[in-house]
Amino acid sequence: MELNSNGVALAVLFGLALALVGVMYLAATYLGPKKFNKAKLQPFECGMDPVGSPREGGLRLRFYVVAILFVVFDIETIFLYPWAVSYSKLGLFGLVEVLVFLGALGIGLFYVLRKGVVAWK
Amino acid sequence: MDFSGLNVAALLPELLVSGGGLLVMALHAAFRGRQDRQLVWVSLASVVAALAFCLNPLTVEPGYFGSALSDPMAFAGRITVLAALVLLLPGGVAYARSRNLPQAEYLSLSLFAATGMMALASAGDLIVLFLAVEVLSISLYCLAGLMGERESSRQAALTYFLAGSFASGFLLFGMALLSGSAGTLDIAALGTGLARVSGTGTQWVALGGVVLMIAGLLFKVGAVPFHSWVAEVYSGSPTVVTAFMSTAAKAAAFAGFGRVLLALGSVSEAWVPLVGICAGATMILGNFTALVQGNFKRMLAFSSVAHAGYLLLGLMAVGAAGESLEAVIFYLLPYVLANAALFLVAAKVSQAGSGNYKLDDYKGLARRNPWLAGLLALLLLGLAGMPPLAGFMGKFMVFSAAVRAGHTGLAVLGILTSVVAVFTYLRPVVYAWFHEPEESGALNLDGGLAFVVWVAGAGLLLLGLWPRLWLDLCAGIGV
Numbered sequence: 375m376e377l378n379s380n381g382v383a384l385a386v387l388f389g390l391a392l393a394l395v396g397v398m399y400l401a402a403t404y405l406g407p408k409k410f411n412k413a414k415l416q417p418f419e420c421g422m423d424p425v426g427s428p429r430e431g432g433l434r435l436r437f438y439v440v441a442i443l444f445v446v447f448d449i450e451t452i453f454l455y456p457w458a459v460s461y462s463k464l465g466l467f468g469l470v471e472v473l474v475f476l477g478a479l480g481i482g483l484f485y486v487l488r489k490g491v492v493a494w495k
Numbered sequence: 496m497d498f499s500g501l502n503v504a505a506l507l508p509e510l511l512v513s514g515g516g517l518l519v520m521a522l523h524a525a526f527r528g529r530q531d532r533q534l535v536w537v538s539l540a541s542v543v544a545a546l547a548f549c550l551n552p553l554t555v556e557p558g559y560f561g562s563a564l565s566d567p568m569a570f571a572g573r574i575t576v577l578a579a580l581v582l583l584l585p586g587g588v589a590y591a592r593s594r595n596l597p598q599a600e601y602l603s604l605s606l607f608a609a610t611g612m613m614a615l616a617s618a619g620d621l622i623v624l625f626l627a628v629e630v631l632s633i634s635l636y637c638l639a640g641l642m643g644e645r646e647s648s649r650q651a652a653l654t655y656f657l658a659g660s661f662a663s664g665f666l667l668f669g670m671a672l673l674s675g676s677a678g679t680l681d682i683a684a685l686g687t688g689l690a691r692v693s694g695t696g697t698q699w700v701a702l703g704g705v706v707l708m709i710a711g712l713l714f715k716v717g718a719v720p721f722h723s724w725v726a727e728v729y730s731g732s733p734t735v736v737t738a739f740m741s742t743a744a745k746a747a748a749f750a751g752f753g754r755v756l757l758a759l760g761s762v763s764e765a766w767v768p769l770v771g772i773c774a775g776a777t778m779i780l781g782n783f784t785a786l787v788q789g790n791f792k793r794m795l796a797f798s799s800v801a802h803a804g805y806l807l808l809g810l811m812a813v814g815a816a817g818e819s820l821e822a823v824i825f826y827l828l829p830y831v832l833a834n835a836a837l838f839l840v841a842a843k844v845s846q847a848g849s850g851n852y853k854l855d856d857y858k859g860l861a862r863r864n865p866w867l868a869g870l871l872a873l874l875l876l877g878l879a880g881m882p883p884l885a886g887f888m889g890k891f892m893v894f895s896a897a898v899r900a901g902h903t904g905l906a907v908l909g910i911l912t913s914v915v916a917v918f919t920y921l922r923p924v925v926y927a928w929f930h931e932p933e934e935s936g937a938l939n940l941d942g943g944l945a946f947v948v949w950v951a952g953a954g955l956l957l958l959g960l961w962p963r964l965w966l967d968l969c970a971g972i973g974v
Contacts, residue, residue, distance in 0.1 A: 467498050481521045488524035 439491055450479055505558025505565050508545040508573050509613050512580075515541025516606030523599030531598045535588045538602045542580045542609075549573045557619060561681060564619040567969040571824040572616020572750035574969075575831050576609050579743035582835045582950065585943040587735035590842055596641050596733065604641075605739060608634035612747030620680045621670045624751055628666065628715065631747060632659045635740055639732040651731025658714065658724035666711030672704030682754055686761040693762075705765050712752045716745060718803045719776040726784075729796035730852075734845075737792065738838030741799040742831040749806050749827060753820045756810050763814030770811050775908055777804030782912040785919045791841050792852040794919060795834065798878065801916060802830055805893050808909055812896035822892035825966055829885030829958050833874045836951035839944055840871060847938050857923045859932025867940060868927040870948045875920040877955040880913055885958035892962075 417424050457464065457472050464471075486492065503510075518541070519534050549570060557564050584605065591601045611631030618624040636659065640652025674680050676697045677688025689701050714721040729737045759766060781801025788794040809823040841852060848856030861868035877884040890913060897906040940948070958965055 467501070478517060481517050485520045485524040488527065 436494070443486065443492070446479065446482070450476070500558075500560040502556050502558035504548075505556060505563045505617075506614075507548045508577070509563075509610050509617075511541050511545040511548060512577075512606050512613065513610040515544075516603040516610065519599055519603040519606065523603075528599065532592075534599055534602050535584060538584055538606055539581070541606065542577055542584070545613075546574070546577050546581075549577065559619075559623075562618070562620045562623045563614070564617050566617075568750055568754060568820055568824065569617030571827070571969045572747055573613045575746045575827050576612045576616070576743045578828070579739065579746070579831050579835050580605065580609055582832070582947045583735060583739055583742075583839070586839045586842075586947055587739070589941070589943060590733065590735045590839075591641075593846075594642070594733070601638070601641060601735075604634045604638050608638065608739070609743065612743050615747045616750035618682070618751060618754065620682055621674055622680055624682065624755070625663075625667060625670060628748075628751070629663065631744060632663065632715075635659075635736070635744060638736040638739070639728060641736060642733045645731075647731035648733065651728045654724050654731075655728040658721075658728075662711045662714030662721070664711075665707050665714065669704045669707030669709070669711055672700050673708055674704075676701035676704060682758045685755075685758040689759070689762050701762075702765055705759060705762065706769065708755065709766055709769060712748065712755065713770075713773055713807075716748045716752060716803050716806070717800055718773050718807055719780050719800070720773070722777065722780070722800050722803075725800055726793055726796050729799070730790070730793050734792065734838055734842040734852075737796070738835050741795065741838070742834045745799065745803065746827040746831050749803075749810070749823060753810055753813065753823050757813050757820060760814050767811055767814050770807055771902065771905055774804050774807035774811060775905055777801065777807060778909055778912040779804075782915045782919065786915060788919075789854050790852045791845070791854055791857070791923065792838075794854070795837060795841065798916065798919065799834065801912065802826075802878075804912075805890060805909055808897050808902070808905055809893040811902055811905070812893075812900035814900065818896055818900055821966060822889075822896040824969060825892050825958075825962060826889035828965060829877060829889055829955050832951040832954045833877045833886065836948050837871075837874050837878070839947055840867070840874075843940065843944055844938070848934065854923060854926060855933065857926040858930040860927035860938070862932050863934075863936065863938040864940070867938065867948070868924075870952045871927060872924045873952045873955065874948070875924055877952075877959075879917045879920040881917075883956070883959045885955045885962070888959050888962045 419425075453475065454472070457468055461468060515538055519537055522534060522537065523531060584602065587601060587605065588598050590596075591598045608631045611627045611629070611634065614623060615627035615631060618627050636652055636656045639655045640648055642648035673685065673689075676692055677685045678691070679685065679688045689698075692698050692701060710721070717725040729741060732740065756766070756770075778801060781797050781799075781804055785794050785797035785801060788797060806823055806826060809820075809826060812818040812822065813820055844856050844860070845852045857871075860871065873884070877886040880886040880890040882888075890909070894906045894909055897903075897909070
């Protein structure tokens with residue numbers, strides 16, 4: 375069996391990775407010291423003492439909406455880069471397509487602004 | 496670059512409808528919701544313009560380098576979806592207004608979903624197919640949750656989202672394996688691509704792709720064993736949205752499904768047994784579960800599962816030589832007309848009665864509004880497949896296509912389960928005509944609903960008496 379033939383090297387690497395992770399987990403379980411105290415068992419909150427229960431309040435939906443808006447405009451950039459690079463080849467067709475795309479996003483942004491989604495109250 | 500293969504006109508119906516959706520959003524935002532009553536006219540204008548462009552032979556050439564087709568299948572799919580929109584949008588807006596749901600969002604999301612559905616029916620390659628599925632699904636997830644204050648609506652949206660994303664995963668992975676092994680994304684070329692790799696190790700990859708893709712599509716059309724989301728989503732969503740899902744979305748999904756299976760006809764031995772088992776199980780489970788429902792909306796939900804079974808039977812026939820998708824194309828239009836009208840009637844009758852879609856609401860309907868009771872009977876019998884209504888012609892064509900393709904056993908099973916279905920559909924009719932009303936007083940229809948019910952009833956009768964009308968129109972436009 376040739377080590378660098380198709381797939382074999384990959385399988386060996388995969389096996390080694392699994393073995394390494396397994397060994398580290400087992401070593402940590404059996405060799406690591408286990409001295410718990412109150413501070414260690416508390417949930418981690420940037421070095422401060424945790425306040426309140428994680429159930430109350432929760433994450434506000436607003437964060438998700440902003441995150442989704444971010445993703446939309448992030449993707450806009452991803453589309454604009456290749457268009458800009460190949461602008462001379464795509465010519466008028468590319469310009470029109472990008473304008474259609476930006477127009478649709480623009481209407482979406484207008485809608486979002488008018489609905490007060492980004493007004494942080 | 497050469498753009499001679501672009502032909503934007505091929506996608507004009509989709510562009511018009513999505514443009515209408517954007518316009519509705521923009522107008523809603525610009526007027527801060529003060530002119531929402533007029534938005535339904537904007538939406539209907541874009542739908543009618545799209546209909547006109549479908550009928551225009553300009554769009555026959557494939558567009559976007561073969562990604563957007565305008566064959567009879569695409570034509571039939573587009574017309575079916577647009578017809579559902581014409582029937583549902585006015586009633587849907589009235590429903591949304593009376594229950595204080597956002598009208599502009601209902602309209603624009605419906606138009607965006609319809610864009611996806613039409614693109615799905617006309618998709619020429621796998622990437623467009625997937626994008627279309629996602630556009631229609633994501634819009635429908637939002638529509639399902641439109642009645643956000645109700646837990647059932649939120650639950651329907653989440654269930655639909657989770658089940659739908661799962662199905663999309665299957666679909667995408669199957670498409671990756673299939674296009675990788677066939678060496679093409681062009682749906683029509685999949686068959687020849689797969690013929691090239693038969694006998695090599697790659698054929699097993701291709702088989703995996705076929706099975707996964709079919710599983711994803713079975714999920715989307717709500718066939719057994721992937722039907723469990725249907726009852727919850729259909730009964731939890733706002734009724735006008737359920738009507739849209741179970742008609743237009745299902746028709747589009749079957750159009751896309753049909754196109755894929757037609758291309759895979761050369762490897763039909765790989766999928767016919769699989770689809771056959773699912774079709775049989777779907778017919779049995781859908782019809783028997785619909786039989787025992789005491790809730791009209793759930794009954795229609797399970798009946799739509801049962802119809803998915805018959806449609807699958809029609810799709811199986813395309814694997815055999817010489818069978819076209821004609822039977823499936825024909826089956827869809829009367830199904831869509833009858834179901835769209837029935838859901839709107841259900842919303843009306845329920846609102847005037849118990850408010851939760853109990854079958855008991857139909858007791859004595861004939862005394863309160865004989866025309867409505869008569870049309871209800873017509874629509875339900877149309878779904879059941881009674882001659883001379885179009886449902887009969889649809890079932891007849893599907894079963895005879897199945898027999899010609901050699902699936903006689905399944906065709907017999909289909910006929911037997913259709914007999915069961917007759918009992919399901921007759922129950923509300925018997926309630927309406929032979930029971931005493933629990934509430935007295937006339938139940939009057941408003942103009943929009945009366946229009947929908949009459950159009951659907953007339954359509955069922957016309958298509959049943961003259962089925963070639965629709966088929967010749969489809970064949971004449973696209974070929």
